[in-house]
Amino acid sequence: MKTIEIPVIGPTLKGNLSIPNEPKALVLFSHGSGSSRFSKRNNMVAEILNEHSMATLLTDLLSPEEDKIYENRFNIELLTERLVSITNYVEQLPELKNLPIAYFGASTGAASALKAAAHLQKKIHALVSRGGRPDLVYSDLKFVKAPTLLIVGSLDGVVVELNKQAFKFLKCEKNIEIINGATHLFEEPGKLQQVAEIATKWFEKYIINPKIHQNALQQ
Template sequence: MASPMHTEFVHIPAGAAHVEGMLELPPDPVGVVLFAHGSGSSRFSPRNNAVAGALRNARIGTLLVDLLTPQEDQTYRTRFDIALLTQRLQLAAERLHTLPRTRALPIGLFGASTGAAAALRLAAAQGSEIAAVVSRGGRPDMAGLPALNKVAAPTLLIVGSLDTAVIELNQIAYAALHCAKRLEIVRGAGHLFEENGKLEAVSALAGDWFLRHMGAGESEGRPPRPPAAGRDEKRAH
């Protein structure tokens, strides 16, 4: 009989505020992914939860957190404070290092919108402690060139082909990355990937990226695929 999913509410002090999240671990996880939501969103985001569910089906644990309090999320300036979002994300990552069930697991970061910028800044600061980063419809450009230049973790940027303005911003960020990287453009998808089958495409891309860079591909006898070199690579999904 298969072991049940482990679910744990996580409460993290953050100065005068606190970060709340939900940790869910499948049996025998190969790693854990920390989600950084975008402005105006939360750990209850249906899109992030759909991706998280697919990752757990692939034996990857997930921690979805609220990086801002409800009051902070009402303020435009706070919602776009990348430094604050990064600080809160770091606190969540540090908690994963202390929890008995996750402290030995590789950590990945999944960011959407402004959360992608926070994920990349954290990856730049933590170096090899971050196994991989995935951005969905993100604003990686908001991480800033100094941080993007320092990212060592393999990074996958996913953008919808209909999200033309964000494609350009992702191409700018992609050029500044010096790590293993890939830019995937999902044809027929808009900014939120609400079109039929497009969020499933995101989940498949993210799961494959995390599994390979968390070492699961090698451990299961599957050779890792080399990262794509061209930023203009496009695939239909």
């Protein structure tokens, strides 16, 4: 793993980039409010993706100064702009060039990932939302082309219903997985591991299998 600097309009952001031998894809992580590239949960998922030949980039979407302003953490427009800029930047890096790109979004970070995917269209090859808040971008969901997997915990209260509603709005290849006995942060034993395994299979299916990927994007 190495730390990289990513120039965007305004600040320079930092990201943790891990590239396994002969990577087959790049997964960008979009964190929830109050989280960062050091999120233990997202790093655990990233490690499993690395083991399956996927490069990962966990990056802060806000500078430390911006993060001090509480409202910025829920500014989906700003966070989406940052994620789009990061995506456009990293795809030009020599070590990542030509790798298919996917998103993994958590909580409110899933909203910015979905909105960015709607903007970037077929540039994003797959998307996974963990305990996401797709209700923050309901109007954008119909424009998402990337095969999208919504993962929620069965004990996550209203978030389960918000994801079920979002599932109806999505017009792309899609699925929803409800993890029995899991709460919002999937802190229960084995639940986050389950999330990582399901996400890995989704990415492998739609990124690494070219035929399935092309069929999905044609929808």
